[in-house]
Amino acid sequence: HNVEELSLDTGVQEMLLKAREDGVETAFDRSEAMGARCKFGLLGVCCKRCLEGPCRIVPGGKGPQAGVCGATADAIVARNFLTLVTEGAAPHIEHAREVALTLLETAEGKAPYSISNPDKLLDIAARLGLTVDGREIKEVAREVALKALENFQQQFGVLPWLKIKAQPKTVERWQSLNVLPVNAHLEVTNAVNRQAMGCDADPVNLLLGAIRVALTDGYAGLHLSTDLQDVLFGVPAVVKSEYRLGVIKEDMVNISVHGHIPMLSEKIVEWAEKLENEARAVGAKGINIFGVCCTGNEILMRRGVPVATNFSSQEMPIVTGAVEAMVVDIQCIMPSLPRVAKCYHTEIITTLPSVKIPGATHVEFTPENADEAAQTIIRKAIANFTKRDPAKIKIPQDKVEAYAGFSTEQILEALKKVNQEDPLQPLVENIKSGNILGVVALVGCTNPRIKQDWANVEVAKELLKHNVLIVATGCSAHSLAKFSLMSPRGLEYCGEGLQQVLKVIGKANGLETLPPVLHMGSCVDNSRVDDLVMTLANYLGVEARDLPVAGSSPEVQSPKALAIGSYFLAQGIDVHVGIQPPIAGSELVSNILMGDKDRHALTMDGLFGGKLIYEEDPIKAAHLILERIIQKRKALGL
Ligand code: BF8
Structure with missing residues (x-):
């Protein structure tokens, strides 16, 4: 393929050409070499849970219609879907647990972090019903951390973080469908257990199992991570930064941080500043961290650190x-x-015991040794600066400006500049009038299966x-920022109504305009999206599922x-995917996840209020989303 067909990002195109010249194989090459993907896998009808198989169901009735054990395509597809959701949830849950432990160690003085946002801590403590008056902040932090760890331990009741976040009416619905999680470890074990050979074979029960895991992901993964990270590192507020490969600087020691956990990246940023002198001593102008x-x-949201790719x-x-x-x-x-x-000359440095890669250097990172590990890593990078091969250096020049840092708290602050007493009123009025048709x-x-950034940007x-x-x-x-949708330049893509709203809110905040796309953060920060939806729904006295979102x-x-998508579905929010989810091998499973409640007896749409939409064409996809938004507006009388 021409590099223009592989990525919309011109800097990436330039580097793909360089990789070819340098004889380096990339994900784009491997994707092409993989050729057409396995049909059975794409349809979700392959089962390799035991040693009787692997079995696969041939669609259309022209071959085996059940595995050796008798599992049908419906059961196999539903079970595979549950597997995917479980494998998606476990990393978030582990992430959240690590943050909770870091908060505990910080409160006990064993880890070198601080409580950067006591207000958020006190707010969470109050919601959890803890006594905060007259108590030391570290004491409250310790109790909040212990309460957070109950999300992984308690044997009875409902996940504590769900109880403090979800709407009571929605919780009742989840209760009636028996999808309320108890604790995150129990839910993951239970999900793996029901997927095991000879266990759950009822596709409906399996899909409800997926929803239960998704709710665990949402509350004990996403919300818990964001909340406690905000307590430790601060609630994001608007920052201006830069995007694309042009943020790499030729005359500096360049260190890229890649992954998910801010405990490490925050320390790298902190120590990069402190060790600038050592970088100068080897002839560099300083240390450049990028994400x-x-x-x-x-680190973009909280520190304005630029993002390369x-x-x-x-x-x-x-x-x-x-x-x-x-x-x-x-x-x-x-x-x-x-x-x-x-x-x-680049050194790849792994840092956690559960993620090692052959060929990488391993510098073990723990919250307790965070300062030492960060220094070791930065000193290794500084030492590598002198090993560069000037003949191999070529940095794309493109970079663009972007605004980020739109936590729910920041969005409310910005709205307060328009209406101090009733900040949501201007937003709601504009949704009612249609200046804002909905929120997506x-x-x-x-x-790598499709042209990078293209579908994100087009939708x-x-x-x-x-x-x-x-x-x-x-x-x-990242895709949207790279193409100026997070800067005032993005305004030209907006309809008139939206332009007006963005300008009014922007001006009230001393900006020419708000950017048309508000950057809310990392993937665990989909909790912030949920917070925003909850804030709106509670203000209007409706459920999340009623909103045009x-x-x-x-x-x-x-x-x-x-x-995360299944978590949104559980909230009753429609979710579009542009890559085929592996469910087409079962009509029943496809109809439950993607069907309309008026056409099928049993659907997510009917049970929860939101459905899965699969469409590869970005323009068609946008219109399918718009149709549903308009339906939801009508149901609200708008
Ligand atoms: O958690 S968006 S490719 S980096 S999974 Fe991974 Fe997907 Fe990126 Fe972040 Ni989220």
């Missing part, structure tokens, strides 16, 4: 020949990184044209995105 993937989002092109910073170290923690890290780095969260990944532009306000997270947010993940690759 890749979601940890990039975390997103998932599919994570190998490209190395190809510039100017990156001294790529530090990784967990999730979405391609095992190919050390192989690419071998052609250059553009979330999820990029995927967004089409929605903006129809006056849909967009919030974004994850790698999808939707989620869209045009370039999804990770099961994590499917877990």
Whole structure:
């Protein structure tokens, strides 16, 4: 393929050409070499849970219609879907547990972090029913951390974080369908257990099981991570930064942070400042930290650190020949990184015991040794600066400006500048009048199966044209930022009504305009999207499922995105995916997940109020989303 067909990002195109010249294989090459994907896998009808098989069902009745054990296509597809959602939820749950432990160790003085946002801590403590008056902040932090850890321990009752966040009426519905989670470890074990050979074979029960895991993901994964990270590192507020490979600087020690956990990246940023002198001593002008993937989002949102690139092109910073170290923690890290780095002087540094890669250096990171680990990593990078091969250096010049930092708290602050007493009133009035037709969260990944950034950007532009306000997270947010949708320049893509609203709110805040896409953070920060939806729903006295809102993940690759999507479905929010989910091998499962409640007896739409929409064409997808938004508006009498 021509590089123009592989990515919309010109810097990535340039580096793909360089990789070819340097003899480096990339994810884009491997995707092409993989050829057409396995049909059975795409349909979800392959089962390899035991040693009787692997079995596969041939669609259309022309071969085996059940596995050796008798499992039908419906059971196999539903079980595989549950597997994906579980594999998506577990990483978020582990992430949240690590943050809770870090908060505990911080409160006990064992880890070198501080409580950056006592207000948020006190708010959470109050919601949890803890006594806060007259108590030391560290004492409250310790109790909140212990309460957070109950999300992984309690044997009875409902997940504590769900209880403090969800709407009572929605909780009743979940209760009646028996999908309320008890604790995160129990739910993951239970989900793995029911998928096991000879266990749950009822497709409906299995799909409800997926919803139960998705709710666990939402509350014990996403919400818990964001809340406690905000307590430790601060609630994001508007920042201006830069995007694209042009943020890599030729005359500096370049360190890329890649992965998901801010405990590590925050420390790297902190120590990079402190060790600038050592970088100067080897002839560099200083230390330049830049982000890749979601940890990039975390330090962008809170520190304004620039972002080089997103998932599919994570190998490209190395190809510039100017990156001294790529530090990784967990999730979405391609095992190919050390192989690419071998052609250059870049050192790939893994940091956690559960994510090691052959060819990488391992510097073990724990909350307690965070300062030492960060210093070791930065000193390794500084030492690598002198090993550069000038003949191999080529950095794309493109970079663009972007605004980020739109936590729910920040959005409310911005709205207060328009109406101090009743900040939501202007937003709601504009939704009622149609100046804002609805709100869509553009979330999820990029995927080497399709042209990088293209579908994310096209869906967004089409929605903006129809006056849909967009919030974004994850790698999808990176796509939109790279194409100026997070800067005032993005205004030209918006319909008139939306333009007006963005300008009014922007002016009240001393800006020319708000950007048309509001960056809400990393993938765990889809909790912020949920917070925003809850704030609106509670203000209007309706449920989330009644609002003209939707989620869209045009370039999804990770099961994590499917877990998050299922969490939105459970809330009654429609979710679009632009890559075929592996469910087409069962009509029953497809109808339950994607069908309309008026046409099928049993659907997510009927049970919860939201459905899965699969459409690869971004323009058609945008219109399917718009149709549903208009339906929801009508039901609200708008
Ligand atoms: O958690 S968007 S490719 S980096 S899975 Fe991964 Fe997808 Fe990026 Fe962040 Ni989210």
